Amino acid sequence: MEAGTPKKPWGGRFAEAQAPLFERLNASIPYDWVLAPYDLLGSKAHVRMLERIGVLSAEESVALVSGLDSVAGEVERGELEWRLEDEDVHMAVERRLTELVGPVGGKLHTGRSRNDQVALDVQLYLRDGVRGHLERILELMDVLLERAGSEEGRRAVLPGYTHLQRAQPVLLAHHLLAYVAMLERDAGRFIGWFESSRMPLGAGALAGVSYPSDREGVAQELGFAQLSWNAMDAVAARDGALEYLSAATICALTLSRLAEEIVLWTSQEFAFARLPDSWSSGSSIMPQKRNPDGAELLRGKAAGFIGRFTSLAALVKGLPLAYNKDLQEDKLYLFASREELDLVLEAAAAMVEVLAFDSDRMRAAAEGGYAQATDVADFLVAEGLPFREAHAVAGRLVALASEKRVSLGELTREELAEVDARLDERYYAVVDLDTVVAGKVSPGGTAPARVEEQLAHAREVREGLVREIQARVSAPEATEQGGL
Secondary structure, eight states, rough: OOOOOOTTTTGGOSOOOOOHHHHHHHOOOHHHGGHHHHHHHHHHHHHHHHTTTSSHHHHHHHHHHHHHHHHHHHHHHHOOOOOGGGGSHHHHHHHHHHHHHHHHGTTTTTTOOHHHHHHHHHHHHHHHHHHHHHHHHHHHHHHHHHHHHHHHHHHHHHEEETTTTEEEEEHHHHHHHHHHHHHHHHHHHHHHHHGGGBBTTTTTTTTTTOOOOOOHHHHHHHHOOOOOOOOHHHOOOHHHHHHHHHHHHHHHHHHHHHHHHHHHSSTTTTTTOOOOOOGGGSSSSOOOOBHHHHHHHHHHHHHHHHHHHHHHHHHHTTSSSOOGGGGGGHHHHHHHHHHHHHHHHHHHHHHHHOOOOOOOHHHHHHHHTTTTHHHHHHHHHHHTTOHHHHHHHHHHHHHHHHTTTGGGGSSOOOHHHHOTTTOTTTTHHHOOOOHHHTTTOOOTTTSHHHHHHHHHHHHHEEEEEEHHHHHOOOOOOOOOOOOO
């Protein structure tokens, strides 16, 4: 791309060419070419609207739509030449259209501004992105449900943690279903994004346009349920982008927490699970290493989502209405987050699918961590002891078992009596791991019967999400192609 070209479509009042350095600073075409399919989609709807209101003749409309289809083909094949002098994707498309169809191409921009045009492109781009994210969230939910619903998931016991200390034993299915519940809310946030998605085209630069635009018809053609009803808001608002980045960031944090558990579980210290060689990396100097780099990268990429959300929030916080050039930067944050969220969702599903659990190791950890202590306290409460006193007795039992380096179930009858006379033979049934798990019968608990309910509920939730997605996501698709 050459800088310093004197002729610009908006350059009628300018006598000098742009400084080459300013042209480089000003241009968004090095990255916003990604919006080309959406720009073309919106442009064709705009042309048909101009014909309906009598601004274009039928022949002009056919020529423009045909030309836009030709440009779309070039974009799809990676043949369109992107030039720095075009500044942005909108002018690049218009320039190439005019090369193909002649002066009538100059009529394309009638009744619109790049301000409302880019706002539309971003809405279409994000809608496509949300559609893809929702599909991948469902795929990850399916993998988690499959692992949770397996015989292993229903029977394997591992310690649940608080403060990264062994707390209470839970079924593996119960632990995995916690992530299904988190992903349900992640999906809900993306579905909710459609509520704030409004069709901005026709707002012009900020004050509307001098044509009786059929904005409702354009919205219907492009699959929007709502119009932006204030022109200044239509071109200046970026809360839809912020809402998208917020949902993407929270989803990335969900994946980061899952990734952190994979890192811990696959460590030699935990050894609850193992990733296959295909999802592990080695060391350049230490031959024995098997590193969970995939999970670590999922965890690490969450930082980028946080940074991009924060950056866009900082960018818009002090902008006066209406459009300001600062808003050009929003695409850098949106493009990276859309691409990376799809990547990490797919990677998370792939890793969970191939994770090999060690049920014996998990059970031994649950036995050895005194995770039944709360159940001992509950037993003593049933014997008439106030909970605080029962808590203290159970604590002394844990201290004794820790001192003797045995599990709670390995303390002798005599040792129990020394701590409290109420701890008789029934104690051993109380600290039996399967009994402890089965005892958590409150709704949402880890008792097998409750976990079965959660599995059934999660499957219903999944099907409900599918129905809601199908109801909300019914818009024309655009495919990203080409590049600089």
